[in-house]
């Protein structure tokens with residue numbers, strides 16, 4: 001695990017602790033509400049999975065409702081990660097940040113934090129020891145099979 005990864009793990013864990021959200025599956029809408037962020041599910045332009053912007057008053061996240069539920073959930077975690085890592089920047093420029101299906105490059109940290117918010121390191125590690133099934137874990141955490149696989153690899157469990 002790199003130094004940046006460790007920092008992101010700590011960041012995710014402190015967000016979960018502060019929001020009293022060390023639960024499985026994590027309730028991202030409550031975390032958004034706690035931070036006064038509005039979340040909408042809507043149809044977005046083709047190729048766009050989600051967006052976040054500060055409208056002068058509030059942060060607003062929009063998730064493409066046509067995608068699978070686990071993908072929508074990951075997109076919400078990704079947009080929240082933008083808020084937690086780059087909220088100041090979004091607040092200053094007040095531009096809409098769009099996330100495409102094929103991923104914006106240079107957002108590895110954002111995706112890392114998103115994964116860590118959805119799949120807390122300690123809880124994944126504990127549950128994987130009890131039941132080393134990616135399919136079951138993905139279901140428990142309400143994430144896609146590929147997101148769970150990636151997380152297990154990142155944590156050195158697989």
Ligand SMILES: [Zn+2]
Nearest residue numbers: 099104107110
């Ligand atoms: Zn993004």
